[in-house]
Amino acid sequence: MFTYRKHIRFQLQNICIVVLLLVTASCSITKKIPDQSQLLTKTTIDCDQKSIDTDDMKNYLRQKPNRKTFFIKYHLRMYYLFEHATSSFGTKMRENAGEPPVLFDEQLHARSLQQLTLYMHERGYYNANISSEIKPKGFLKKKVAVSYTVKAHEAYTISSISYSIQDSAIRHIIEKKTSKSLIKPSMPFDISILREEQKRLTAIIKNSGYYTFNESNIYFTADTTKGPKHVEISMTIKENSDSPDGSYKKSKIRNIYIYPDFNAVESIKQTIQYDTIPYTSNTYFLYTNPSFLKPEVIQRANYIHPDSLYSASATLKTQRQLVQNKLFKLVTISYKQVENSNNDFQYIDCYMYITPHTRQSFTAEVEGTNTGGDWGAEINTSYMHKNIARGSENIYIKAKASGEYNKALKTTNESTQLFNSFEYGGEIGFETPIFLSPIKPAKFDYTYRPRTNIAIAYNYNKTVDYIKPTLQVNYGYTWFGNNFITHNFKPIDISYIKIDKPSERLKLYIEKNNYIKYSFEDYMIYATNYTYIYYNRKPNSLQNYQYIKLFAETSGNALHALYSSLDTSNQKNSYQTFNVNFAQFAKIETDLRYYQVFSKQSMAVYRIFAGMAVPYLNSEGLPSVKKYYAGGANSMRAWANRSLGPGSYQDTTGGFAYYMGDIKLEANIEARFHMFWYIDGALFLDIGNIWSFNDNSLVGAEFFASKFAKEFAVGTGYGLRFDFSFLVLRLDLGLKLKEPYIIQGTNSSVIWGNRPITSDDFNLNIAIGYPF
Numbered sequence: 001m002f003t004y005r006k007h008i009r010f011q012l013q014n015i016c017i018v019v020l021l022l023v024t025a026s027c028s029i030t031k032k033i034p035d036q037s038q039l040l041t042k043t044t045i046d047c048d049q050k051s052i053d054t055d056d057m058k059n060y061l062r063q064k065p066n067r068k069t070f071f072i073k074y075h076l077r078m079y080y081l082f083e084h085a086t087s088s089f090g091t092k093m094r095e096n097a098g099e100p101p102v103l104f105d106e107q108l109h110a111r112s113l114q115q116l117t118l119y120m121h122e123r124g125y126y127n128a129n130i131s132s133e134i135k136p137k138g139f140l141k142k143k144v145a146v147s148y149t150v151k152a153h154e155a156y157t158i159s160s161i162s163y164s165i166q167d168s169a170i171r172h173i174i175e176k177k178t179s180k181s182l183i184k185p186s187m188p189f190d191i192s193i194l195r196e197e198q199k200r201l202t203a204i205i206k207n208s209g210y211y212t213f214n215e216s217n218i219y220f221t222a223d224t225t226k227g228p229k230h231v232e233i234s235m236t237i238k239e240n241s242d243s244p245d246g247s248y249k250k251s252k253i254r255n256i257y258i259y260p261d262f263n264a265v266e267s268i269k270q271t272i273q274y275d276t277i278p279y280t281s282n283t284y285f286l287y288t289n290p291s292f293l294k295p296e297v298i299q300r301a302n303y304i305h306p307d308s309l310y311s312a313s314a315t316l317k318t319q320r321q322l323v324q325n326k327l328f329k330l331v332t333i334s335y336k337q338v339e340n341s342n343n344d345f346q347y348i349d350c351y352m353y354i355t356p357h358t359r360q361s362f363t364a365e366v367e368g369t370n371t372g373g374d375w376g377a378e379i380n381t382s383y384m385h386k387n388i389a390r391g392s393e394n395i396y397i398k399a400k401a402s403g404e405y406n407k408a409l410k411t412t413n414e415s416t417q418l419f420n421s422f423e424y425g426g427e428i429g430f431e432t433p434i435f436l437s438p439i440k441p442a443k444f445d446y447t448y449r450p451r452t453n454i455a456i457a458y459n460y461n462k463t464v465d466y467i468k469p470t471l472q473v474n475y476g477y478t479w480f481g482n483n484f485i486t487h488n489f490k491p492i493d494i495s496y497i498k499i500d501k502p503s504e505r506l507k508l509y510i511e512k513n514n515y516i517k518y519s520f521e522d523y524m525i526y527a528t529n530y531t532y533i534y535y536n537r538k539p540n541s542l543q544n545y546q547y548i549k550l551f552a553e554t555s556g557n558a559l560h561a562l563y564s565s566l567d568t569s570n571q572k573n574s575y576q577t578f579n580v581n582f583a584q585f586a587k588i589e590t591d592l593r594y595y596q597v598f599s600k601q602s603m604a605v606y607r608i609f610a611g612m613a614v615p616y617l618n619s620e621g622l623p624s625v626k627k628y629y630a631g632g633a634n635s636m637r638a639w640a641n642r643s644l645g646p647g648s649y650q651d652t653t654g655g656f657a658y659y660m661g662d663i664k665l666e667a668n669i670e671a672r673f674h675m676f677w678y679i680d681g682a683l684f685l686d687i688g689n690i691w692s693f694n695d696n697s698l699v700g701a702e703f704f705a706s707k708f709a710k711e712f713a714v715g716t717g718y719g720l721r722f723d724f725s726f727l728v729l730r731l732d733l734g735l736k737l738k739e740p741y742i743i744q745g746t747n748s749s750v751i752w753g754n755r756p757i758t759s760d761d762f763n764l765n766i767a768i769g770y771p772f
Helices: 004-031 054-062 074-081 088-099 106-122 168-176 192-204 264-269 295-300 312-323 442-448 502-513 514-520 558-567
Strands: 039-047 129-137 143-151 157-165 218-223 230-237 252-260 273-281 283-287 327-338 345-356 360-371 374-385 394-404 422-430 451-463 466-480 485-497 523-535 545-555 587-597 604-614 664-675 677-692 713-723 730-737 763-768
Touching: 004 074, 039 054, 054 677, 074 088, 106 129, 106 143, 157 168, 157 360, 168 192, 192 218, 192 230, 192 312, 273 295, 283 295, 312 327, 312 345, 502 514, 677 730
Parallel strands: 039 143, 157 230, 252 283, 252 345
Antiparallel strands: 129 143, 218 230, 273 283, 327 345, 360 374, 360 763, 374 394, 394 422, 422 451, 451 466, 466 485, 485 523, 523 545, 545 587, 587 604, 604 664, 664 677, 677 713, 713 730, 730 763
């Protein structure tokens, strides 16, 4: 008979064994350190000035310890494991997965002290004192930890800022923007802030027509003689050496030359003959194939116009609009100065080189799936034409067929079968760069150039318990706010959901669970939704970045208002269209992610998701497609798909492990790191659950502010990612740590020490791509 005391003793024994193995492994590394050398194991920086970013300071250190994985120097161990290998495999493991030991170096240590001093000087702390302590570690003193202590002392501060600008036109531009200057009196004399101000002023000047102006034309001088630790800043713009009076000329666009089907390789060979087609005054299209694309497609995305002043922002906006077109692969915009210019302006010609993608594509994919332990297979085919009518119209046709063995649908005494759930579907979509709307605000259309999207999809889902055909039609728009913001608005999103041929056990289960029945009814959904996405990742950058997604949706409001105004019977039944109830609800979601980048090969990701959907008036419950689920490859990975929640509810009916909710809260933390070759690793922690909005027949399922925190489930795990560049294959093994309910026979929901860990507490997820 199992006892908790024995279980705890068993776990403690395991911990002792693991600790002993780690200590032994640590000793084996120490033995490999050469005599008179020490392994650098740790560096820390402590600064008494809280405004100083010590993590940023670590980038200036000339020596950093070997990387750690799970608190273990995995890469160093791999290096020593294959240190003397001569085979091809051993050499690759040493070079790709291994990392040579970082041995403490006195000279590099001295350079680190110099770099930290320089760092403090650049931030205005010229009297800063940097000291270090070198601490030998271990029984044999073969390891060393270095701690740096920074005494910032008082910073030099900016007392005033003046401007020395001989060019009166540029001086006038700058004076209008001084209120938004990054340099303020009394702030520390920080060189990095001066650099940012230099970039800001350069952008303002270039957007005002000065094509040849660059950052090197702006410099700052600092006077520290006016007072103790006070600095007077003077910003100077160099005189133009090419001008007799030292002034700068504004640049105007003379001609625009656009190459819509540019081929760089053939252009180098100089074998291409272009057909030049005048479009408007001073705008010319140069085609190798004039029937390829209508000029209006490019002109709609073009914010550069003849006889207008040069603008860096207009150039960037034009390039961004063109790159977002799926027909175009590469867009390059350049300028060339015209020799014969007048005394007032320097004329320049604009050249747009646009390399198109392949216009048509066909793909077919066969893949195996494993979602929370439910195995399956899927076939996907798609055809796409990105320029169906020479207007960059994108039309696609998709078809899929899949089979899955869903454990939630397992029946008693069932015969051996490969799949118990089948799905077939198809979709036709159309996208055009034209803003197709009965109401078309001219300013909005010009500023954002929204694209119109239309799609029709049909899906047929057949299981042992029901058949669910679904038809969806939507019409919407996509536009971009700036480099990081995307908007999606669907004024029309209609779905028809039908539940056909329910099994007897499903009927019985629905009778016992009133909350479930609304998810297995026929519905018409007349929805309108909006999505806002902010994603500020910069390619090839090691800066941290964020992802923010906000979603709002309503359904059935206008129809219900119309029916109510026409109905005089005061009936209590739900209104219908096409003899089917239409759903009425409101739904909001937020998905917040923060990506903390440590290096090119490691990062930590933090995610918070919150969503709620509320049925009202014409609906007593939500359609299943609008409910929330927990568990599976992209959610609570220690639980199988749709097997967690709602709330602290425990199913004692022996029915389906197929749970849905109206509210979902989830938080995830994932550490990602490179291991070797194409293989990356991940350690994750998932916290979350789902709840029902209203009271229902499921005890413990309803959301209460006073107790929902106690109903969070907690899981952890380890994952492997096989990054093949064109796709990422992901394996995540999740382990339950805490149930959302009190474990029977205890007063706790924590699994550790309260019940034995079984195979049901582990869950393997196989998926394509990252979870978030």
